[in-house]
Amino acid sequence: MTNQVAAVHAVEIAGLNKIFNAGKSSAVEALVDVDLRIAPGEFVSLIGPSGCGKSTLLRLIANLLEPSSGTVLVNGKPAATARQDQDYGMAFQQSGLFEWRSVVRNIELPLELKGWDKAKRRARALEMLELVKLGDFASHMPWQLSGGMQQRVAIARALAAHPPLLLMDEPFGALDEMTREHMQSELLQICARTSTTVVFVTHSIPEAVYLSNRVVVMSPRPGRITEIIDVDLGGERDEGTREDSAFYGRITAVREALRGVEMTGGARGIEDR
Amino acid sequence: MSRRLRPVVMFCVAMLLVAVLWEGYKAIGPEKGGEILGFGILPRTNDQVMPHVWSMIGGMFDPAQRTGGDTVLQVVLSGAWYSFRIALVGFAVGVAFGMAIAVVLSRFRLAERAVLPYLVISQTVPLIALAPLVAGWGGKLQIGDWVWPRWMSAALLGAFLAFFPVAVGTLRGLKSANPASLELMDSLAASWWRTLITLRFPSAVPYIVPALKLGGAGAVVGVVVAEISIGLKGGIGRLIIEYSRQATSEPTKVFTSIFGAALLGLTMAAIVAGIDALLMRNRPRETTS
Numbered sequence: 173m174t175n176q177v178a179a180v181h182a183v184e185i186a187g188l189n190k191i192f193n194a195g196k197s198s199a200v201e202a203l204v205d206v207d208l209r210i211a212p213g214e215f216v217s218l219i220g221p222s223g224c225g226k227s228t229l230l231r232l233i234a235n236l237l238e239p240s241s242g243t244v245l246v247n248g249k250p251a252a253t254a255r256q257d258q259d260y261g262m263a264f265q266q267s268g269l270f271e272w273r274s275v276v277r278n279i280e281l282p283l284e285l286k287g288w289d290k291a292k293r294r295a296r297a298l299e300m301l302e303l304v305k306l307g308d309f310a311s312h313m314p315w316q317l318s319g320g321m322q323q324r325v326a327i328a329r330a331l332a333a334h335p336p337l338l339l340m341d342e343p344f345g346a347l348d349e350m351t352r353e354h355m356q357s358e359l360l361q362i363c364a365r366t367s368t369t370v371v372f373v374t375h376s377i378p379e380a381v382y383l384s385n386r387v388v389v390m391s392p393r394p395g396r397i398t399e400i401i402d403v404d405l406g407g408e409r410d411e412g413t414r415e416d417s418a419f420y421g422r423i424t425a426v427r428e429a430l431r432g433v434e435m436t437g438g439a440r441g442i443e444d445r
Numbered sequence: 446m447s448r449r450l451r452p453v454v455m456f457c458v459a460m461l462l463v464a465v466l467w468e469g470y471k472a473i474g475p476e477k478g479g480e481i482l483g484f485g486i487l488p489r490t491n492d493q494v495m496p497h498v499w500s501m502i503g504g505m506f507d508p509a510q511r512t513g514g515d516t517v518l519q520v521v522l523s524g525a526w527y528s529f530r531i532a533l534v535g536f537a538v539g540v541a542f543g544m545a546i547a548v549v550l551s552r553f554r555l556a557e558r559a560v561l562p563y564l565v566i567s568q569t570v571p572l573i574a575l576a577p578l579v580a581g582w583g584g585k586l587q588i589g590d591w592v593w594p595r596w597m598s599a600a601l602l603g604a605f606l607a608f609f610p611v612a613v614g615t616l617r618g619l620k621s622a623n624p625a626s627l628e629l630m631d632s633l634a635a636s637w638w639r640t641l642i643t644l645r646f647p648s649a650v651p652y653i654v655p656a657l658k659l660g661g662a663g664a665v666v667g668v669v670v671a672e673i674s675i676g677l678k679g680g681i682g683r684l685i686i687e688y689s690r691q692a693t694s695e696p697t698k699v700f701t702s703i704f705g706a707a708l709l710g711l712t713m714a715a716i717v718a719g720i721d722a723l724l725m726r727n728r729p730r731e732t733t734s
């Protein structure tokens with residue numbers, strides 16, 4: 173049984189190409205020849221200059237876009253089937269909360285669509301709220317919360333159905349540095365506890381290194397993967413990790429990989445923090 | 446509490462102000478009317494054209510018929526009540542139709558391009574011209590024992606004025622849904638219908654509410670004008686016409702009927718305000734002035 177589960181990749185991408193507006197003069201080669209395998213429970217970050225296709229790759233995994241060619245498998249299933257089965261949860265830079273629903277009812281939304289009954293829904297939503305440390309805010313409206321709290325609600329919503337895969341597109345982009353680091357630690361804890369696989373898009377090198385088992389470095393025009401950097405920091409990651417020399421070593425490695433991208437493509441929009 | 450009371454107080458102050466201005470002009474204005482630069486634009490101030498405020502109020506309690514019976518106020522109020530019910534039906538039909546159209550148009554891009562111009566054109570047809578036409582068609586309608594009642598023609602014309610702002614407002618609102626939220630619904634494999642109910646309609650509410658205000662006013666105007674135009678008895682529209690014919694002998698009567706029409710409009714506005722408060726509770730609101 174365990175062997176079988178290990179044999180199925182959480183995400184398996186092979187020969188993936190995505191061309192927007194194919195055949196027209198405005199055609200954009202957003203992704204070219206992308207191959208990527210992600211093991212269950214792994215935390216993988218996508219980093220690269222603006223326009224290199226990170227969001228596009230994430231949307232292809234989510235089946236919100238159709239590939240021009242190539243295959244995307246999620247949990248061994250075609251991406252479309254995985255979406256129908258709600259095999260992943262999603263969180264974006266904008267929290268996308270429904271302002272007319274209370275916090276707890278926002279978190280219930282994926283469960284509602286799964287057809288769960290009300291009591292079960294409520295119980296799970298409250299449990300998720302505890303997880304993101306917002307237990308006291310269940311009946312608040314989203315607009316009564318700060319940006320960071322809203323983002324945590326969005327993460328709780330993404331996790332509510334206990335999806336095996338979490339897709340996140342710059343979820344902490346709008347947060348200040350302190351909140352951001354705090355949220356990173358919380359995210360790591362939550363994912364470890366629920367053994368969730370994560371694909372995480374970011375512009376921040378330290379964020380990518382701190383969170384990930386592997387950092388995927390991408391380059392633009394055409395968008396492709398240039399390097400995959402393993403991040404083995406050994407043992408638990410906590411606030412101490414951020415001062416570790418191994419941590420800095422990995423940051424340098426990612427930075428150099430990105431610099432290579434800069435030589436060829438021209439890196440913009442990478443934050444060195 | 447004081448926030449609720451304020452509009453009421455403001456309203457009373459405004460009414461008082463109007464009465465003061467009225468009496469003030471009546472006191473100093475020219476008896477026979479006046480001319481400015483050769484145009485006869487200053488209204489005459491005699492009791493025929495501008496009765497005293499107190500004689501208007503007193504006139505409300507005179508019997509409507511020379512032979513006695515119900516007072517003018519009673520007749521006007523029951524006329525307003527009759528028209529109000531018709532306007533309410535027209536409003537409901539107009540809102541339902543307007544929303545249904547908006548849903549269909551938001552679903553099919555092509556339909557929007559094809560249909561929307563016709564909706565805009567429809568609103569340029571003068572109601573006065575349309576009213577006898579609708580009444581004429583209605584008069585021919587008969588299904589089994591059921592005959593098209595004449596008041597339904599008036600309701601339909603109210604609906605005709607109510608549906609347009611509602612359709613346009615709802616359509617804009619349905620399209621205003623946040624792209625991130627739409628993508629979320631997609632990622633949850635929600636059906637089009639489900640997305641409509643859980644996301645698009647609630648997103649449209651802030652657009653629908655002001656549209657309802659316009660629609661409510663439209664329904665009242667449509668019904669009153671239709672009553673006059675098709676000669677429907679029993680409503681406030683007919684009373685306004687009837688009493689203005691008697692203005693030479695009983696000048697205050699027509700004012701009572703105008704108050705009745707104003708009351709009708711205000712009641713509709715209050716209902717819409719109630720719907721507004723109900724729909725917009727729990728929503729972030731900019732402080733409305």
Ligand SMILES: Nc1ncnc2c1ncn2[C@@H]1O[C@H](COP(=O)(O)OP(=O)(O)OP(=O)(O)O)[C@@H](O)[C@H]1O
Nearest residue numbers: 192193200202221222223224225226227228229395
């Ligand atoms: N819907 C679309 N239609 C046409 N072109 C698109 C579309 N979405 C993305 N693109 C193009 O594809 C390329 C990759 O875009 P994408 O949004 O994936 O970049 P990104 O790496 O997420 O950038 P950023 O870091 O700025 O978010 C860009 O050149 C963009 O212009």
Ligand SMILES: [Mg+2]
Nearest residue numbers: 226227228341
């Ligand atoms: Mg992006």
